[in-house]
Amino acid sequence: MLPALVQPDFVAQLKTGLGTGAIGTALIGMLGGYALSGRGPRWARIASRAACAALILATIVGTAVSTPELRSTNAFLAITLLALLSLLAAACTLPHLPIALRLENTDTMVHSFDIDAFDVHVAMPTGTAALALFTATAPGSYPFYCRIPGHTEAGMAGTLIIEP
Ligand SMILES: [Cu+2]
Numbered sequence: 001m002l003p004a005l006v007q008p009d010f011v012a013q014l015k016t017g018l019g020t021g022a023i024g025t026a027l028i029g030m031l032g033g034y035a036l037s038g039r040g041p042r043w044a045r046i047a048s049r050a051a052c053a054a055l056i057l058a059t060i061v062g063t064a065v066s067t068p069e070l071r072s073t074n075a076f077l078a079i080t081l082l083a084l085l086s087l088l089a090a091a092c093t094l095p096h097l098p099i100a101l102r103l104e105n106t107d108t109m110v111h112s113f114d115i116d117a118f119d120v121h122v123a124m125p126t127g128t129a130a131l132a133l134f135t136a137t138a139p140g141s142y143p144f145y146c147r148i149p150g151h152t153e154a155g156m157a158g159t160l161i162i163e164p
Helices: 009-017 018-038 040-065 066-089
Strands: 099-107 111-115 120-125 128-134 140-145 157-162
Touching: 018 099, 040 066, 066 111, 099 111, 120 128, 120 157, 128 140
Parallel strands: none
Antiparallel strands: 099 128, 111 120, 111 140, 140 157
16 A cells, blocks of 8 residues: 555646545555454544545545436446445455454363464363464464473474464
């Protein structure tokens, strides 16, 4: 997003309208995703919702004030655009949402699931399922392991990879 904003012809894009649709689409996706995520400061989510509402309103008003010959075509385009943007905003909530891992222990021994980076420490009693809930705050590689003495050394460890 940032490279699109710092292009030397950004002002020209705004004046001509060329390329602003792409910027607007990315903005609505990011802002909508953040607004719908239910995470982060309340004021920031309200500001994101307001910005999305303004962009959507601009689309509707732009359609309404277009010439009568183009109005039905523009209305179809506006509905298609709004549907796509809604889907994009919904998809953009995914990085903000918590991860839920169902951990089933079918072994005869007790185990655990631990990711220090996310402060995840879940006991895994034998013969039942446990739930690990956490939010991946940043992309990266995060080691996980079983904290029962000797288990990490026995190979109960791995790396959780969070991709951007
Ligand atoms: Cu173990």
